[in-house]
Amino acid sequence: MTPGKQIQLTLALSAALFSGQVLADKTSAEIVHAALIHGDRPAEDIVDDGRRMPLEVLAFAGIEEGMTILEMEAGGGYYTEILSRAVGPAGTVIVQNPPAFDSFVGDAPQQRAARLPNVVVTRTNFDELEAADNSVDMVTWILGPHELWFEPDGQNLGHPAGSFLEIVRVLKPGGTLLAIDHDAEADSGPEVGGTLHRIREDQITALAEAAGLRVLRSSNLHKNPEDPLDIGVFNPAIQGQTSKFVVLYRK
Numbered sequence: 001m002t003p004g005k006q007i008q009l010t011l012a013l014s015a016a017l018f019s020g021q022v023l024a025d026k027t028s029a030e031i032v033h034a035a036l037i038h039g040d041r042p043a044e045d046i047v048d049d050g051r052r053m054p055l056e057v058l059a060f061a062g063i064e065e066g067m068t069i070l071e072m073e074a075g076g077g078y079y080t081e082i083l084s085r086a087v088g089p090a091g092t093v094i095v096q097n098p099p100a101f102d103s104f105v106g107d108a109p110q111q112r113a114a115r116l117p118n119v120v121v122t123r124t125n126f127d128e129l130e131a132a133d134n135s136v137d138m139v140t141w142i143l144g145p146h147e148l149w150f151e152p153d154g155q156n157l158g159h160p161a162g163s164f165l166e167i168v169r170v171l172k173p174g175g176t177l178l179a180i181d182h183d184a185e186a187d188s189g190p191e192v193g194g195t196l197h198r199i200r201e202d203q204i205t206a207l208a209e210a211a212g213l214r215v216l217r218s219s220n221l222h223k224n225p226e227d228p229l230d231i232g233v234f235n236p237a238i239q240g241q242t243s244k245f246v247v248l249y250r251k
Contacts, residue, residue: 146194
């Protein structure tokens with residue numbers, strides 16, 4: 001790791017510890033910091049840290065060693081790598097992607113798992129999670145809840161209400177859901193999840209609360225007032241810079 005990158009991470013660690021916006025204890029921030037500077041972390045992941053802000057996000061979520069985490073819609077595994085090392089050998093990360101995403105993610109999840117012994121790969125829809133009842137400390141769903149209204153090649157990825165009931169089923173009492181997604185316009189319907197790949201925070205909160213979760217805290221870490229909210233997240237004008245909500249729910 002370059003000295004410049006180390007300085008950036010140290011400054012971010014200080015912000016995570018002392019900022020009034022990030023409600024997490026020092027232990028969580030230190031755990032994530034150690035995962036981020038691990039010598040085996042892929043260089044192509046590190047270049048994304050600036051925009052993804054993993055230290056601040058996971059410190060906000062309250063990551064602890066030994067946790068069992070179910071990572072919904074893990075994609076290629078950027079966060080998998082961090083979560084695996086943060087929870088440590090006593091913890092487990094269950095990686096989930098819908099089968100319909102095989103063409104998007106390829107064998108990247110399996111390649112990550114081959115290097116990370118505490119990672120388990122699953123292929124299920126969002127309303128059919130592979131985890132026992134009351135067995136998971138934290139579910140993360142980062143840039144994904146909007147996919148409940150996305151149907152690649154006509155394939156449904158899971159019923160919205162059913163998916164949140166599944167999250168509640170697998171969570172232990174007191175367990176948490178970290179949800180992050182691209183903000184949508186205030187008057188938009190959930191169908192923009194399948195077109196613009198955006199969703200309103202209140203729509204996700206309504207589903208979470210109906211399933212038995214409550215808001216524990218939220219953060220403005222990923223807010224961008226320059227995002228017009230009415231263009232697709234893959235539009236070059238906004239890609240990688242969208243305004244996003246960050247909410248932690250508790251069972």
